[in-house]
Amino acid sequence: MADAASGARETRRTIDAVWRIEAPALIAGLTRMVRDVGLAEDLAQDALLAALETWPRSGVPDNPGAWLTTTAQRRAIDRFRREARLAERHAQVARELERELAAAEADPTAAAATTAQTGDDLLGLIFMCCHPVLSIEARVALTLRLLGGLTSDEIARAFLTPRATVQQRIARAKRTLSAANVPFEVPAGEHLAERLPAVLGVIYLVFNEGYSATAGEDWVRPELCEDAQRLGRVLAALMPREPEVHGLLALMELQASRLRARRGPDGTPVLLNDQDRSRWDLLLIGRGLKALDRAEALSDGGLGPYALQAAIAACHARARTPEQTDWERIVALYDALAALTRSPVVELNRAVAVAMAFGPAAGLELVDALAEARELAGYHLLPSVRADLLERLGRREEAYVELTRAAGLTANERERALLLERAAGVAGGGTAPPPRAR
């Protein structure tokens, strides 16, 4: 009996792993066929339930993905037939499904030939999950659930959101897609250029949430970075001709290469120039530089915003010591990035690079202009950067004021502690002023 129980447990674990691997392609293929992502996920879940019932008795089939697809297709045919009165278009789909199923059964080797179809299906699903008709939160939740294979629980934990909220968000997103009649397709031509940034934005948002957690006690949540990197690699394999896809992948691999150096032994953040560069991950740096090469080779005009950011990250990755950093090249890259994005955050970063290349006074001039424009009011990094430059110019009292202001603006506990510590440092004399109450 004990053997049977442990065998069942093992099968359950295998089914979880199969699900993680197969779910995205399964749901993508079903969405293409039934043209409704909510229904597609229901059907896939039905197939998963059937596997949970059947496999512990029959053993895991040789090709579990094909088994799940076939089962889900049979469920779809059953369901559509039951609902035939309401669904002329469903009956049509059922006939198409039947043809596809019959073809697959007549020629099992044809399954291998459908890899290209699977790729198109996955792309269609990615573009659907990141459709502009959805809110950003909904795009993120749906992408992680349907393409990353994460459960609602895992998504809720990653984003410190109640599970019920995530579930509602996903349910509402599926209804929205259905109601808006969003087509299941990969946009082509100029539509692709319009829609691709939304897809890249969702993946990068997931990465950033892991890389620099915006709320809570943790400074980084590396699992989210891993999920985003995987999605980025999947997308790069599916869209090998798109320079910005490789640019985003390069950016994520290069930033992730510094993950283990960004946290001190006690969990406090370590800033770029203070990092022990021997702890940077050479495997990821190599992958990042290769992806950047690809992005550069594919760009006929200038680099896009992700490739430019990756090129900046590459300048740091190539420098074995902080002193070897090519700050003038970084300034030039930020010039290009600022012209593309017109973002004040980019301008702030550019000011930092200018200070490194041409001295703190030159940087402070740019930062002061930004502070005057008030676009970044409430952004903690503005006073933090300003404090750094003031300190380097010997204006310690002003630096102290700016650091305490920055500490009052961040929502991240560890970052606040770091800022207050720096404030205590510039206050000098070794006597720490009392931390500012929130």
Added chain:
Amino acid sequence: MRFMVMVKATQSSENGAMPDEAMLAAMGRFNEELAQAGVMLAGEGLQPSSKGARVRFDGASRTVVDGPFAETKELVAGYWIWQCASLDEAIEWVKRCPNPMPGESEIEIRQIFEAEDFGEEFTPELREQEERIRTQIESEAR
């Protein structure tokens, strides 16, 4: 989390037999699948142990032993570095690998240590030292 996935050597791989065309094609497809899923980070095949060497340590002394080595089944003929969500996912991927050798063969899956894996008893100082030593080895191996 990351895994090192090792293809164990066989008599034929130790004899330097190259995989046939069908095997190369099947392995190519599998590698493609791994890359498409964002799982594969790196992977290489290794030459037979006759082209390798070992360095034995005993206290302060070092003795170099040239290959080949006898215990064929314990040798490694190739490896991948994968990023997976769990050991179960890695196992599931390995099951989908074509048999890498003619006849019997084995693939071993080992999880790579991350800094987080060392529990409370691993002090911050020790952890830092360990990291530094490991990355130094990596940078020297480059």
